[in-house]
Amino acid sequence: MYEKLRKEVDELFKDAPRTARANELKEEVLANLIDRYNDLISEGKSEEEAIKKAIAGVGDVDELISALRKNDVFNYEEMKKDKQKSALILSVSVGLYIMSVVILILFTEVFHISGEISVCVMLTMVAIATGLIIYNSKSHTKYVKSDDTLVEDFKEWKSTNTEKQKIMTSIKSIMWTITVAIYLLISFGFNSWRYSWIIFIISAAIEKIITLIFQMKE
Structure with missing residues (x-):
């Protein structure tokens, strides 16, 4: 039966360009189609009925094929601009975190400005840096499905997955910036350069835990 589903998907994508991205999308559609077919079989549907219902739930593939020809399945041009904007905001935020520590050291150690002002x-x-990161994470438009077909489910999943990756990257950037800040504060404040580097080992372990948490949610 799975071979019949593959033939159906091959037929749906017969006019798609012969590219790696098109092949990847076709395999994703087939995998979801098989899952849907298995669900229908477990509900008591016959094999032929399950195949028909699964295929009917795929949706309008023509839109995706048309977009594949333009190399813009999910509006990659907009995604590229959005990614560049996010990268700029994150870079400025990280720079502000690092400079805040530098400013504190300069004000107190070089210019002898009072600790309260520093x-x-x-x-x-x-x-300001934290506000920029929060704005960056909240300013992305969430994809809204136009119907309950497999194509729309796939687009929503892709959009959500991309958003989760951005959030994880932001969290890691903040964590490492704070790590550097704490390292400098401890090292300068207590003159403990011999031992303060251990904080980087701890942060590396925390980063792995963050990655694991996101993977478990997936």
């Missing part, structure tokens, strides 16, 4: 300036820069 800390206030540092916290202000940290607040």
